[in-house]
Amino acid sequence: MSFSIVVDHVSFAWPDGTGVLDRLDAAFPAGRTGLIGVNGSGKSTLLKIIARELAPRSGSVSVSGEVGYLPQNVPLGAGRTVSDLLEISGTRAALHAIESGDVAEEHFAAVGDDWDVEERARAELDRLGLGHIGLDRTVGTLSGGETIMVALAAQLLKRPEVLLLDEPTNNLDLDARERLYAAVAAWSGVLLVVSHDRALLELMDQIAELREGVVRMYGGNLSAYEEQVAGEQEAAMRMVRTAEGEIRRQQRELIEARTRIDRNLRTGRKAFENKKVPKIVANGLKRKAQVTAGKQRNLAIEKLEEARERLTEAELSVRDDAEIRIQLPGTEVPAGRTVLTLPLPPPPALATRPLSPDQGTSESGVGGEPGVRGEGGEGEARGVVLETLVVRGPERIALLGPNGSGKTTLLKLIIEHGAHVPVRYLPQRLDLLDDTLSVVDNVRAVAPGASVNDVRARLARFLFRGERVNQAVGTLSGGERFRATLAALLSAEPPPQLLLLDEPTNNLDMASVRQLSQALNAYRGALIVASHDVPFLETIGITRRLRQDRDAGLTES
The missing domain is CATH 3.40.50 (Rossmann fold)
Structure with a gap:
């Protein structure tokens, strides 16, 4: 399989030293790929590195062809025009100058072969439901959703070989989403899209999951990915159950070995005490029994440790996508x-x-x-x-x-x-x-009648356990902040x-x-x-x- 995007041992950290990616390897093939993962896993950062918006601390990225990139937050500038956002203002100005009789050579150079740029731009806008928007309209008069769709039209106009989209459906209503889905379905080049939009991810040819610093590829769309993960998790749970059973068996064998050792030592002592064997023979038998006992005990302990290692390995294969279980x-x-x-x-x-x-x-x-x-x-x-x-x-x-x-x-x-x-x-x-307060103090602020222990018990059901409840809200990841907000809302x-x-x-x-x-x-x-x-x-x-x-x-x- 040939790959259009290759990420080789890429590491990245923010200026304050916070690490995001550590020697990440990934390869994305042709077609449409959905990049998924929990908030804070580094998906958007990876997209920016591929788009050359950020430079990695180490490692390299190679891309086959020109790259188009639509970020989550489109840079605006209220005075800019739609034409500016489409990046065609220079070509249009040269075209209008030629049409008005100015045949300067630089105008022809600026137009090149793009004589139909305005028609193509209007057709692209119309395809995305923006036919009512003029090319000279200022960005400041557009809604947020219109701005996103115009920025998408700009990328489609450039016809890059590789298109990167970062959460493109955020803040779009359903009509706009449907038009974006249609544009994605019709895209014939390489597409890498970061999204949590299920309908969009169902259009993908493969799903790439960035999890715990590793990218894993799954063939098919989101439904196929979920089916594969479910199968993996079922197998992983079977491995855990098998490993747990092996530990119980090894623990029983260790107890039985210790029982046999103790019984043999008691038998030797009684034989000596009853004068059935000479002292020198009894001591020899005792030493031999102790050596044998030690070997048996060490072998049993070694097998138990091996079983525990297999359990740990099996448990690491089980996803810790914990579920919220509450009663209200x-x-x-x-x-x-x-x-x-x-x-x-x-x-x-x-x-x-x-x-x-x-x-x-x-x-x-x-x-x-x-x-x-x-x-x-x-x-x-x-x-x-x-x-x-x-x-x-x-x-x-x-x-x-x-x-x-x-x-x-x-x-x-x-x-x-x-x-x-x-x-x-x-x-x-x-x-x-309140970003300056801990998670537990934020919940207590809306539930002043609850004791600290009651609040901690409630937070545990929202997956905040141990010292996590004492962490300042301002330091939480996006997903953690959401759970803390939800806990406060429902515990009020x-x-x-x-x-x-x-x-x-x-x-x-x-x-x-x-x-x-x-x-x-x-x-x-x-x-x-x-x-x-x-x-x-x-x-x-x-x-x-x-x-x-x-x-x-x-x-x-």
């Missing part, structure tokens, strides 16, 4: 009880209502998002328009709609208006905790019986998304989740779908 009886809401009654302002009040600075990432994007796949696009009203939002019992509501339509604003309006039960809100930015006093979540899976690795699903499946209260992540919504038992549109308001299908 205090959050339970009786069926039929009214949890929320919220009169809704007429549209488009929510879409135009300004957000306060503390509301986290603003809603921005491109295109519409159907409540379910296959429905109409943005601006098309579906179902019954609601004048009052009423939530009863432990309903699980998915709040859908295009970015910028007012979903975040609606969640904030619920907080401001107040519910009939205790309510908690998880914003897009995980900024609810009084227990929340209405939970509001705003795009909770953005920037979470797949292990964290699974842990969030586990926690929400233990939650017994009412739930409203604004999300574009359809696979995630399917795992948490959504019972009702509402759609927020700019012009139609809030509708129920």
Whole structure:
């Protein structure tokens, strides 16, 4: 197999000495490869090194062909134009100069063979759902989602042999995601994409997992990867059970060997005491028995240690993707009880209502998002328009709609208006905790009536054990910070019986998304989740779908 990207013994550390990659080897073949791994494993850093955005401390990277790179955070510059972001402004200026009669040689050199650059740019924008955006429009007037899609169009226009994408679907609504999926499916070159988006990863030809500093390749898409890992884990658990059985057997044999040794020594002593053998013979037999006993004991101990080593090796093959297992009886809401009654302002009040600075990432994007796949696009009203939002019992509501339509604003309006039960809100930015305080102190701040031991017990269920609970929140990894925030949210006093979540899976690795699903499946209260992540919504038992549109308001299908 020929490889398009080869990473050879690459090491990288940040200026403060924090290590990220250590002598990493990897080889990525042609086709579409999804690069996955837990938050903080070094995926984005590796992509930047391949793109020459970062220089490794040691090692080398070789790439066959020109590289295009779409980072997570697209560099903006409010005064730049779409043309600038597409990197065609120089060619366009030269083309316009020639069209106006200026036949200077430098203009022809700037255009080269790219006489149809504007037509190609508009066609690429239109293919990505951005046909309404002019080439001279300033970046400052674009939404975040539009900016990402224009930056993707820039890479597609350059037609690189190798394309690198870092979490490209973050903050995109479903319509924009579908267009990105189509572009990825049509890509004929080499693609390496870092993502936790299940639908995107299902389009891959192979999955590369960066885990504990090692890249492992799995043929097929995400489903094939999960099937292979499940098979590996089943075999690993069998190895563990076999090794545990061997240890028990060796322990029994060691006890039996010691019993035999002790019995033989007692028999020798009795023979001497009963004058059955001469003293010199008895001493010889005693020494021989002791030597034999020592050899037998050492052999038994050696076998036991070998069995323990095999167990350790087997245990290392078992993934430690721990699961959150909690019970939250205090959050339970009786069926039929009214949890929320919220009169809704007429549209488009929510879409135009300004957000306060503390509301986290603003809603921005491109295109519409159907409540379910296959429905109409943005601006098309579906179902019954609601004048009052009423939530009863432990309903699980998915709040859908295009970015910028007012979903975040609606969640904030619920907080401001107040519910009939205790309510908690998880914003897009995980900024609810005090970075200077420990994990345990942050939870105690929202549950002042709980003892330290109670809080530590709760945190253990969120996978914070031992001294980890005393670690400052500001030093946690992304996944750890998420779990600490979730622990504080669900441990608050009084227990929340209405939970509001705003795009909770953005920037979470797949292990964290699974842990969030586990926690929400233990939650017994009412739930409203604004999300574009359809696979995630399917795992948490959504019972009702509402759609927020700019012009139609809030509708129920």
